[in-house]
Amino acid sequence: MKKLAKNVLNVQTLIYLIFGLMAGGVNLLAYYVLLHFNVDYKIAEILAWIISMIFSFLTNKRIVFKSKGRPARVVVKEVTTFFTTRIFSFILEFLILTSLVDGLGWDERWTKPIVSFLIGVLNYAFSKLLIFRNKEIPENADAEIELPEEDL
Numbered sequence: 001m002k003k004l005a006k007n008v009l010n011v012q013t014l015i016y017l018i019f020g021l022m023a024g025g026v027n028l029l030a031y032y033v034l035l036h037f038n039v040d041y042k043i044a045e046i047l048a049w050i051i052s053m054i055f056s057f058l059t060n061k062r063i064v065f066k067s068k069g070r071p072a073r074v075v076v077k078e079v080t081t082f083f084t085t086r087i088f089s090f091i092l093e094f095l096i097l098t099s100l101v102d103g104l105g106w107d108e109r110w111t112k113p114i115v116s117f118l119i120g121v122l123n124y125a126f127s128k129l130l131i132f133r134n135k136e137i138p139e140n141a142d143a144e145i146e147l148p149e150e151d152l
Contacts, residue, residue, distance in 0.1 A: 012064060016127070019059040020120050024113075027052035031112060041108045045097060049090050056123075057082050065132030078131055085126040093119040 027048045034044035061067045100106040
C-alpha cells in the first residue's frame with residue numbers, strides 16, 4: 001500500500017494534475033467556443049480533443065515526465081503509444097458522452113467535464129505505465145532527438 005501511495009502521491013503526479021487541468025481547460029475552452037459558434041457538439045468534441053492532445057503530448061513529454069534527448073526509436077515509440085492510447089481514450093470518451101447526451105438526454109454542457117475527468121484518470125495511468133516510463137537508455141543507443149526549447 002505504501003508503494004502504491006508513493007507512486008501515486010508525488011511531485012510528478014501533482015505536475016501531471018496541473019498540466020492535465022490545463023489541457024482540460026484547453027479542451028473545454030475550444031469545445032465551448034465551438035458550441036458558441038453553433039458547431040455540432042460531436043464535431044466540437046473532435047476538434048477540441050485534437051487541440052488538447054497536441055498540448056498534452058508536448059507538456060507530458062517535456063515537463064511532466066522529462067523525456068527529452070532520447071534515442072529516435074524511443075521517441076517514435078512514445079509518440080506512437082501516446083497517440084494510440086489517446087485515440088482509444090478519445091473513442092471511449094466520445095462513446096460515453098454521446099450515450100449520456102443522446103441516449104439519456106443529459107445536457108452536453110455539464111456532461112462533458114464529468115466524462116473528461118474520468119478519462120483524465122485513465123490517461124494518467126497510460127502515460128505513467130505505458131508511454132513515458134523513463135527507463136535507462138544504454139549508452140550505445142541510436143541517435144538522439146532533441147526538441148528545441150521553443151516547442152513549448
